[in-house]
Amino acid sequence: MQLFAVADCNNFYCSCERVFHPELVGKPVVVLSNNDGCVIARSEEAKKLGLKMGDPFFQVRELLERERVAVFSSNYTLYGSMSGRVMSLLSQYTPTLDVYSIDEAFLDLSDMGDSSYIKRYGEQIASRVHKATGIPISVGIAPTKTLAKMGSKFAKKYKGYRGCCLIDTDERRWKALELFPVEDVWGIGRRIAKQLAYYGITTAADFARQKESWVRGKFNVTTVRTWKELNGESCIVLDDMSQKKSICTSRSFSGQGISDLGILEEAVANFAARCASKLRRQHSCCQGITMFAYTSLFREDVPPCFLQQSVQLSVPTQDTAEIVRAAVEMLHERFSSASQMPSASVPHLPWRKKVDNSRVEAGAGSTTGYAPLFKKAGVIIWNITSARVVQQDLFDTVDRSKQKALLEAVDEINRRNGHDTVRIATQGTDVRFGLQHEYLSHQYTTNIDDVIVAKIK
DNA sequence: TCTGGGGTCCTAGGACCC
DNA sequence: TCTGGGGTCCTAGGACCC
Numbered sequence: 030m031q032l033f034a035v036a037d038c039n040n041f042y043c044s045c046e047r048v049f050h051p052e053l054v055g056k057p058v059v060v061l062s063n064n065d066g067c068v069i070a071r072s073e074e075a076k077k078l079g080l081k082m083g084d085p086f087f088q089v090r091e092l093l094e095r096e097r098v099a100v101f102s103s104n105y106t107l108y109g110s111m112s113g114r115v116m117s118l119l120s121q122y123t124p125t126l127d128v129y130s131i132d133e134a135f136l137d138l139s140d141m142g143d144s145s146y147i148k149r150y151g152e153q154i155a156s157r158v159h160k161a162t163g164i165p166i167s168v169g170i171a172p173t174k175t176l177a178k179m180g181s182k183f184a185k186k187y188k189g190y191r192g193c194c195l196i197d198t199d200e201r202r203w204k205a206l207e208l209f210p211v212e213d214v215w216g217i218g219r220r221i222a223k224q225l226a227y228y229g230i231t232t233a234a235d236f237a238r239q240k241e242s243w244v245r246g247k248f249n250v251t252t253v254r255t256w257k258e259l260n261g262e263s264c265i266v267l268d269d270m271s272q273k274k275s276i277c278t279s280r281s282f283s284g285q286g287i288s289d290l291g292i293l294e295e296a297v298a299n300f301a302a303r304c305a306s307k308l309r310r311q312h313s314c315c316q317g318i319t320m321f322a323y324t325s326l327f328r329e330d331v332p333p334c335f336l337q338q339s340v341q342l343s344v345p346t347q348d349t350a351e352i353v354r355a356a357v358e359m360l361h362e363r364f365s366s367a368s369q370m371p372s373a374s375v376p377h378l379p380w381r382k383k384v385d386n387s388r389v390e391a392g393a394g395s396t397t398g399y400a401p402l403f404k405k406a407g408v409i410i411w412n413i414t415s416a417r418v419v420q421q422d423l424f425d426t427v428d429r430s431k432q433k434a435l436l437e438a439v440d441e442i443n444r445r446n447g448h449d450t451v452r453i454a455t456q457g458t459d460v461r462f463g464l465q466h467e468y469l470s471h472q473y474t475t476n477i478d479d480v481i482v483a484k485i486k
Numbered sequence: 487t488c489t490g491g492g493g494t495c496c497t498a499g500g501a502c503c504c
Numbered sequence: 505t506c507t508g509g510g511g512t513c514c515t516a517g518g519a520c521c522c
Contacts, residue, residue: 087488285488
């Protein structure tokens with residue numbers, strides 16, 4: 030029988046912090062985003078206090094202090110390392126592990142035994158991971174990934190499941206569907222949930238009982254797949270998530286933002302270099318490069334300004350220098366010509382808030398004489414292909430084999446001595462676009478100086 | 487004053503081709 | 505005056521995920 034398990038780490042970032050602060054188990058904990066901007070992870074106790082995902086820190090600060098909530102800045106080095114430990118353990122329980130995100134992975138458990146065996150197997154995975162890493166996880170097992178995700182939510186909610194909920198029979202499936210709000214189904218977001226509610230569909234069972242033709246008519250194929258999966262037909266295939274098709278490095282700047290071209294240039298150079306490094310780590314080249322920078326989306330009192338430009342190189346590259354140069358050139362070009370930017374042309378960018386076009390006006394170098402305060406900038410690389418097969422350009426002037434040797438040497442030095450030990454001059458020597466992280470925990474698992482020392486008396 | 491940082495897929499419509 | 509039919513590719517935007 031085809032069976033999938035999903036292993037989901039409970040409140041992952043909070044759990045990571047608790048591993049090294051065991052006194053916080055059972056207490057409310059939150060983790061903040063970059064720049065200590067908003068709440069991005071909450072322990073169960075913190076959720077009960079009414080804290081929401083994405084709450085701006087400054088708005089909930091008083092509540093956090095009053096309720097004595099433990100607050101941490103995000104420590105991605107620590108979380109990445111802890112994730113590696115969890116994934117490594119999970120891989121021992123399945124022939125194929127699909128790592129879906131930093132805190133979540135799918136295991137193929139097809140044809141591994143009968144119901145009671147599988148249930149115990151899942152419980153064992155959960156307890157082993159918790160014991161070995163300190164991270165509590167919830168396991169859901171079912172004939173489809175969507176149902177498995179549903180199972181993991183039950184396993185997380187009810188202690189009686191001992192960390193694992195198995196949904197293998199039709200009876201169990203319908204029972205679970207009845208109890209499950211449709212908006213919590215994997216693949217049903219806010220928009221679709223709202224439309225479903227209009228038709229009186231509120232539980233996963235309501236949705237699963239609809240006719241396929243109705244679902245197909247009202248929504249797109251993605252939603253039809255979700256419907257099928259709820260009805261026990263497995264049809265969601267995860268392709269190789271390790272090979273990214275686009276890579277983005279972006280940051281918000283702390284405080285008011287940045288108006289100085291020199292500092293902005295350093296920031297963009299660093300983002301581009303980071304993209305290039307991620308690109309090489311997955312043995313790829315890119316041809317498309319996009320640079321963007323924009324002012325605060327929240328401030329009404331200053332004129333907004335959006336800079337964006339893309340370029341397509343003639344030869345795919347993975348060279349830091351080349352990508353940095355392209356990004357910085359685009360920044361200069363846009364920064365100086367920003368005043369000519371037509372007001373209606375807000376570019377499509379991966380930001381999350383709807384932008385009011387009417388507010389977009391001339392920015393840098395405009396008649397007001399003030400350079401805009403850029404609050405966020407970033408670099409995206411796309412058109413990504415394997416580094417093994419690169420289409421050459423007849424008129425290429427670069428010695429690609431020399432370049433490759435240089436990059437390998439640089440990567441090796443940086444791997445041994447820490448990233449950016451060797452870097453492009455434009456990246457600067459000290460980071461002038463500093464980030465806020467007032468509540469940062471230590472690099473307990475990746476920095477020898479931060480390793481906790483146990484004394485035996 | 488202070489509001490994250492990544493990704494994916496699907497679709498409609500326009501450009502362009504014969 | 506009358507203004508085809510069929511196809512592909514690209515892109516922006518919308519939806520979703522963690």
